[in-house]
Amino acid sequence: MSATIIDGKAFAAGLRERVGKLAGEFEAKAGRKAGLAVVLVGEDPASEVYVRSKGKATVALGMESFEYRLPADTPQEELVAMVERLNADPSVDGILVQLPLPKHLDEKAVIAAVDPDKDVDGITPTNAGRLVLGMDTLVSCTPLGCTMILKDMLGDFSGMDAVIVGRSILFGKPMAQLLLAENCTVTMAHSRTRDLPGLLRRADIVVAAVGVPELIRGDWLKPGAIVLDGGINRLEAGPGEAKGRLVGDVAFDEALDHVKAITPVPGGVGATTIAVLMRNTIVAAYRNEGLDLPDDTL
Numbered sequence: 001m002s003a004t005i006i007d008g009k010a011f012a013a014g015l016r017e018r019v020g021k022l023a024g025e026f027e028a029k030a031g032r033k034a035g036l037a038v039v040l041v042g043e044d045p046a047s048e049v050y051v052r053s054k055g056k057a058t059v060a061l062g063m064e065s066f067e068y069r070l071p072a073d074t075p076q077e078e079l080v081a082m083v084e085r086l087n088a089d090p091s092v093d094g095i096l097v098q099l100p101l102p103k104h105l106d107e108k109a110v111i112a113a114v115d116p117d118k119d120v121d122g123i124t125p126t127n128a129g130r131l132v133l134g135m136d137t138l139v140s141c142t143p144l145g146c147t148m149i150l151k152d153m154l155g156d157f158s159g160m161d162a163v164i165v166g167r168s169i170l171f172g173k174p175m176a177q178l179l180l181a182e183n184c185t186v187t188m189a190h191s192r193t194r195d196l197p198g199l200l201r202r203a204d205i206v207v208a209a210v211g212v213p214e215l216i217r218g219d220w221l222k223p224g225a226i227v228l229d230g231g232i233n234r235l236e237a238g239p240g241e242a243k244g245r246l247v248g249d250v251a252f253d254e255a256l257d258h259v260k261a262i263t264p265v266p267g268g269v270g271a272t273t274i275a276v277l278m279r280n281t282i283v284a285a286y287r288n289e290g291l292d293l294p295d296d297t298l
């Protein structure tokens with residue numbers, strides 16, 4: 001079987017174009033640009049890259065970017081105080097605290113300090129609860145990107161068996177809620193799951209977000225499955241390589257022989273994350289100004 005390789009970059013480009021138009025219309029209506037504040041604590045190299053890309057994308061789409069870089073030893077109270085200042089700032093529509101935070105910080109308490117109306121990560125207790133209750137809310141970017149891709153590909157996927165590997169607050173848990181809302185039969189697998197190959201062999205949809213390079217082998221997958229790989233794992237650099245290769249949680253080359261469609265790494269669901277963040281920011285901006293979003297294309 002020759003699988004379709006799902007192009008996350010093309011999906012992201014289309015979404016960015018729609019967000020850019022809405023950002024221009026927002027500025028004309030509100031008399032100001034929509035604004036996204038990103039807070040980075042410490043110097044994790046991957047986080048630095050993501051934060052820089054978020055700032056660039058925000059500006060490129062005609063929105064305002066506010067970037068805050070705090071030292072790795074920032075005390076909890078200082079970080080929470082910064083979040084509270086951003087909550088009160090009317091030029092800020094979206095707030096994102098880049099994760100992971102340094103170990104001494106209480107991640108859950110910091111997230112809980114974000115105003116749910118500005119929570120463009122969709123992970124405050126209020127927004128996580130709203131998602132569970134099936135209410136309209138801001139939703140974590142990568143799982144929302146996965147759901148948008150599935151809707152584009154399949155339209156209706158009611159009744160399909162979906163297995164999610166990984167139970168993080170940013171990915172696995174919101175992904176499960178989104179697939180439940182689409183009437184999938186959802187199973188969550190994780191590090192203590194006893195028979196992962198057995199579960200996966202029954203899955204029409206597999207979403208991997210576990211952070212273990214190429215954990216999921218091709219012959220664990222049901223023929224004709226759709227695989228969304230959210231793993232971004234950098235392998236050790238080989239001889240003569242400056243950097244190791246990026247691979248997902250699924251053994252991609254093996255999977256190609258089994259599945260109907262699969263996202264690559266890089267260029268798959270990870271590549272949609274920042275475009276969806278832009279989408280969440282413009283949605284938050286319209287809502288925060290009490291404006292109706294002009295169309296349904298987001």
Ligand SMILES: Nc1nc2c(c(=O)[nH]1)N[C@@H](CN(C=O)c1ccc(C(=O)N[C@@H](CCC(=O)O)C(=O)O)cc1)CN2
Binds near residue numbers: 142170267268269273
């Ligand atoms: N507060 C948050 N923190 C983190 C999130 C998040 O959604 N909110 N997600 C990840 C990191 N992340 C954004 O922050 C992110 C991950 C991946 C990509 C991306 O563009 N991936 C590319 C490859 C990138 C590369 O070459 O390294 C791809 O998969 O094609 C963007 C953003 C954790 N933290």
